[in-house]
Amino acid sequence: MYRITLLSLAVFVTACEGEPREHPPASLAVHTSSKHAPMRASALVADDQWISTRKNTPASVTLSASGTEEGPLSYTIVTGPASGRVEQNGASVTYIPNPGFAGSDSFTYRASAQGAVATVHLQVINVPPVAHYQLTWAQKNGSKSITLSATDADGEELTYALVKSPGHGTLRQTGARVLYTPETGFTGADSFTFRALDSTTHGNTATVSIVVVNDGACMEFAGRWVSTGSLGGPRIGHAATLLEDGQVLVSGGFNKSTELYDPLLGTWSPGANARADQRHHTTTRLPDGQVLMAGGDGSQPGSFTQLYDPTTRLWMPGTPMNSARQDHSATLLPDGRVLVTGGGDTDSGAVRDSAELYEPTTHQWSPTHPMTTARQTHTSTLLHDGRVLVTGGREVSGKRLASAEVYDPTLGTWTRTGDMAVARGDHTATLLPDGRVLIAGGAESHEKSQTSELYDPAHGTWTATGDMLRARRHHTALLLPDGQVFVVGGYNDREGILSLAELFDARSGVWKSAGCSSVSRWGTTATLLSGPERVLIAGGVSNEDQASVDLYFPASR
Structure with a gap:
């Protein structure tokens, strides 16, 4: 027989002694690595x-x-x-x-x-839906249909739930549509809140603010209004300055606090305290980006000035003016100097005819020729040729002035120009793209405070143009990029403080409604922002919220 011997690499078969040999001795090589070879595992x-x-x-x-x-x-x-x-x-x-x-x-x-x-x-x-804030207007003793609005990043169909009912009216809801009915005879601000829900959850709580008005002009207008945060507290007699980085500095009033508005975030943040509280002052952004605050009534004399440095966000003491003044004007000249004119003496109450120039390179003030007429609450406008037009204002008795004069900074002299058709103070003056100047409101009587007129600097003449929709003084005006003039707020002898804003078209000489701000206000500030173009309206005297802030988005023409 044969004996089988297992080795690690081969198997040999040999014949045993004494056994019959029918076959020759043989050997067999088996190619394996072990007795029980496993399946090779993957290397991945x-x-x-x-x-x-x-x-x-x-x-x-x-x-x-x-x-x-x-x-x-x-x-x-x-x-x-x-x-x-x-x-x-x-x-x-x-x-x-x-x-x-x-x-x-x-x-x-x-x-x-x-x-x-x-x-x-x-x-x-799941990204929760985002409910959108709205500002709308309702007619007194009428009803207003409102469509609730929200967006959902997941693209789901949304439902809407009311959270807080209005304080001065009732709601009837059908899906996204809500019918608001104010209480009989009610006018003023009202609001309610709601949430949007997707199939999983709800998102934020949004507010619908409603202004119930007597004025139908608030209902139909070009453009769009939204609220944007709120000031840290009421602001009266304040100023707003657009900084080089696009933020807006709000300063002054009845305390030293300042605030900064970030247009990208739509939020307000506290700024460094000013060195004094000032109101009815002026603020001017200088060529180097610093802001000059000059004069006004407050904790320091009316000659007090201070400088805001936007790089350090701190206030520095400035050189005092030669004269104390409030309700004056300040105009940045093409060469970087600042012309300050008129105003009331904060100590004696006298109305000044004096003018002085601020030199930003030396931080010094120097007198220039006085105006031909003493005036306060007047306007000063830089013309296209570099001269400055000063119009109207009030005498010490409070009587309004029709006179106007022009300052030539190269000669340092004043020249009388044609008188306005209407005596005005607490009015506005806006330089138009064609070089003319629009004067609006601010007259002695209610009827004349509705008028406006145009100044032609080439001929020194005045021409009447269309009347505003509302008589007003203590209002605010600015030029929009499309050439229209935006006017907001003010006071009216018959209606009181106004919420209605207006637009002036220089091509047609016609005024039309721009809608209404969320609250009535006078002495407010209006600052033009870009990207997209919009107007920031902040604070002012109001029977409602004096810390409220609105944005007006002009309609495309």
Whole structure:
């Protein structure tokens, strides 16, 4: 017989002594590495992954593995997701969550037939809907239909829930539409709040502010109004200055505090305290970006000045003016100097005819020739040729002036020009693109405070133009980029403080409604912002909220 001997690399078969030999001795080589050879493991290891996506939004996944293996690489889905499905094309997989699903999900895969299983962890995120603030107007003793508004990043159909009812009216809701009916005889501000809900949750609580008015002009207008935060407290007799970085500095009033408005965020933040509280002062942005605050009534004499440095955001003491003054004017000249004119003496109450110049390179004040007439609450406007037009104002008795004069900064002299048709004080003057100057409001009588007129600097003459929709004084005006003049707020002898704003079209000489601010106000500030173009209206005297702030977006022409 044969004996079989197992060795590590070969098997030899030999014949035993004494046994019959029918076959010759033989040997057999077996190519194996062990007695029990295991199956060779894959060199690839599939990678675990963590992926997130929004609700109702597919997610792209690229399957991957670490290591090497001969031959083509293939991926196999082992278990599918519980709350969605996958579509595979090689290593590219698209995960499609079930409609409305939000939460955790997963699927598994391997990179070869013998490879380990890896997991793709999926997080489907629900983004809550965002309810939108609205400002609208309702007619006294009428009703107003309001459409609630919200956006949902997940694209779901939304429902709306009222949170807080209005204080001076009732609501009737049908889906996104709400019918607001004010109390009989009520006028003023009212509001209610609501939330938007998707299939999973609700988002923020938004406010719908309603101004109930007597004036139908508030109902139909060009443009759009929204509120934008609130000042830290009431502001009266303050000023607003547009800084080089686009922020707005609000200063003055009855305390030293200042505030900064960020137009990108639509938020207010406290600024450094000024060195004194001043009101009825002037602020002028200098060529180097600093802001000169001059004069006014407050804790320091009316000659007091200070400088705001936007790089350090601190206030520095300035050189005092030669004369104490409030309700004066300040005009930045083309050469960088500042012309200050007139005003009332904060000590004696006398009305000044004096004028002086601020030199920003030396921080010094120097007198220039006095005006031909003493005046306060007047206007000063830089003309296209570099001269300065001063109009109207009030005498010490309070009587308004029709006179006007022009300052030549190269000669330092004043020249009388034609008188306005109407004596005015607390009026506005706005330089138009064609070089003319629009004067509006501010007359002695109610009827004449509705008038406006145009000054032609080439001929020194005045021409009457269209009447405003409302008589007003202590209002604010500025030129819009499209050439229209925006006027907001003011006081009216018959209606009191105004909320109605207006637009003047210089081509037609016609005024039209620009809608109404959220509260009535006079002595407010209006600052033109860009990107997009809009007007920031902040504070002022009001029977309502004196810290309120609005934005007016002009309509495209």
